[in-house]
Amino acid sequence: MTETQRTETRGTDVDLARAKIKKYLQDLAAALGSLPKEQSNDIVEELRSHIVEKSAANFNVNDDMNGTMTPASVDAVLAGLGAPESLARLYVADDLQIRALKSRSPVLIIRTLFRWASLSFAGFSALVASIIGYSLSLSLIICGLLRPIHPRTAGLFRIPDGANDYSVSLRLGFTGLPPGSHDLLGLWIIPIGVMAGLGLFLLTSLFALWSIRRLRRATPALSRRDEGDAEVSR
Amino acid sequence: MAMAQTLGQAGVGSDSGDKWEVQVRKGSLELAILAVLWPGRLYGLEILRRLADSSALIVPEGTVYPLLNRLKTEGLLTSEWVEADAGHPRKYYKLTSSGRRRAMQMAAFWSAFSANLEGLLAPLMPETKPNAAARTAGRRNADD
Numbered sequence: 001m002t003e004t005q006r007t008e009t010r011g012t013d014v015d016l017a018r019a020k021i022k023k024y025l026q027d028l029a030a031a032l033g034s035l036p037k038e039q040s041n042d043i044v045e046e047l048r049s050h051i052v053e054k055s056a057a058n059f060n061v062n063d064d065m066n067g068t069m070t071p072a073s074v075d076a077v078l079a080g081l082g083a084p085e086s087l088a089r090l091y092v093a094d095d096l097q098i099r100a101l102k103s104r105s106p107v108l109i110i111r112t113l114f115r116w117a118s119l120s121f122a123g124f125s126a127l128v129a130s131i132i133g134y135s136l137s138l139s140l141i142i143c144g145l146l147r148p149i150h151p152r153t154a155g156l157f158r159i160p161d162g163a164n165d166y167s168v169s170l171r172l173g174f175t176g177l178p179p180g181s182h183d184l185l186g187l188w189i190i191p192i193g194v195m196a197g198l199g200l201f202l203l204t205s206l207f208a209l210w211s212i213r214r215l216r217r218a219t220p221a222l223s224r225r226d227e228g229d230a231e232v233s234r
Numbered sequence: 235m236a237m238a239q240t241l242g243q244a245g246v247g248s249d250s251g252d253k254w255e256v257q258v259r260k261g262s263l264e265l266a267i268l269a270v271l272w273p274g275r276l277y278g279l280e281i282l283r284r285l286a287d288s289s290a291l292i293v294p295e296g297t298v299y300p301l302l303n304r305l306k307t308e309g310l311l312t313s314e315w316v317e318a319d320a321g322h323p324r325k326y327y328k329l330t331s332s333g334r335r336r337a338m339q340m341a342a343f344w345s346a347f348s349a350n351l352e353g354l355l356a357p358l359m360p361e362t363k364p365n366a367a368a369r370t371a372g373r374r375n376a377d378d
Contacts, residue, residue, distance in 0.1 A: 045315075046325045047299065050278050053322065082296035090300035098307050 017074045021051050024078050031088030035095055043091060051077050093119065097212050106134055106201075109208045116215055126211035133204030137197045139170055144193025146173050155189040158182040263293055263301060265344060268310065268329065268337035277316075277324040278302065302327055310336055 025044050032040040055069040055077040081087055093115035100112040113130055116123025146154040150173025160180040161167040168184070171177065185192060270276065270284045281302070282295055305311045310333035315323045329337065 042325075043299075043303065045323070046278060049322050049324055050295070050299070053279055053324075080295045081299075082294065087296045087300070090297065091303060094300055094304045095307070098304070 013070050014068060016071045017055065017069045020071060020074045020078065021048065021055075024051070024081075024084055027084035028088055031085045032091060034092055039095075047081065047087075051081075054080075089115070089119065097216055100212055101209060104205060104209065106205060106208075109205065109212070110134070112212055113208060116212070120215070122211075123215055126208065126215070130204055130208040130211075133200060133207065137200035137204060139172070140193045140197030140200065142197075143170055143172055144190045144197065147187070147190050147193070149173070153177055155186070156184045156193075158184055259293065260297075262344075263297070264305070265337070265340045267298070267301065267305065268333060268340065271311070271327060271329050271333075272337060275314075275326040275328040277326045279324075281327070305333070309333075 025048055028047065029040060029044050032043060035043075051074065052069065055073040093112070096108065096112040096115055100108040110127070110130060113123060113127035117127040143154055143156075152173070153176060154171055154173030157169050157171055157177060158166050158181065159169050159178055266285055267281060270281055270288075276284070278299060282293075282298055285293060285298070302311065302313075306313055306327070309330060311327045312330055313325050313327050316326050317323050
């Protein structure tokens with residue numbers, strides 16, 4: 001704080017400090033948007049209580065507050081909490097994880113992994129793997145179901161790819177096949193596609209839930225923070 | 235499926251790139267919070283103060299509040315708002331019975347684990363054993 005700031009009236013300082021707190025909590029509330037309203041209010045109020053109490057000068061844990069907050073003391077406390085967006089991310093990702101683990105719904109699992117993907121490489125890998133797993137399993141199921149409707153073009157085909165090369169392709173039958181394609185499974189695609197699809201769906205869910213648990217254990221409270229915060233913890 | 239497994243493992247492996255000390259602190263933070271709440275209810279700032287005073291667990295405040303929230307969602311803690319003379323209400327946390335059980339399990343695991351590890355580490359330590367014991371005792375007194 002500079003000398004000019006110090007000579008300003010105390011009232012202005014307190015107003016400025018209050019404005020900083022208000023701005024921080026508004027940003028936090030906005031970033032907590034996906035949580036239920038009641039829960040996000042509770043979080044905001046708890047942090048308001050923390051900021052107000054801690055930024056009061058001469059803070060003593062045994063006394064009630066006997067100091068006044070200043071813009072500088074508020075800044076220091078806010079810096080300790082980190083940016084509102086990253087703080088909110090910890091809450092939201094935590095919340096999603098718990099709900100995903102409880103519900104096992106693929107939508108919630110993918111949403112949870114999306115959160116993780118932005119926080120760590122492990123989360124990103126798990127997200128990519130789960131998306132691949134779910135889409136392959138759905139494709140297998142859909143392919144099996146579409147076979148009776150597209151009897152000639154839906155199924156697992158070996159398709160010529162260049163002169164002596166072949167590739168194996170799962171076709172849903174909406175487009176025609178290149179000449180020389182060979183149907184690998186015939187009608188067996190119906191039971192095999194559906195069964196393998198369901199199995200893969202289940203395996204993907206198990207893998208994703210295992211990853212979420214694993215990610216939680218690796219980083220309690222999702223403490224993957226920016227470098228500045230990591231310094232504080234040392 | 236094979237790809238899913240490989241990717242998953244690659245992802246988990248990348249965690250070990252983090253600083254080991256930071257990982258240890260993170261891993262023990264949950265137990266430390268449960269332990270700090272063992273004697274009775276406390277609000278966030280008190281929890282932070284006790285953690286800072288009684289251990290080397292100087293943790294970013296931004297990680298403790300979300301962790302408290304999670305422990306509550308998991309049913310290990312309950313919370314209540316209490317009006318304080320200070321003019322703003324405080325949110326107090328308290329262990330639930332399953333929180334107490336969990337804290338005891340974690341404490342038992344921790345002490346067994348660290349006892350085992352200490353045996354392994356003895357040859358690595360420069361000081362002789364009696365000295366180390368005296369230092370630990372001294373530290374314990376200083377905490378009181």
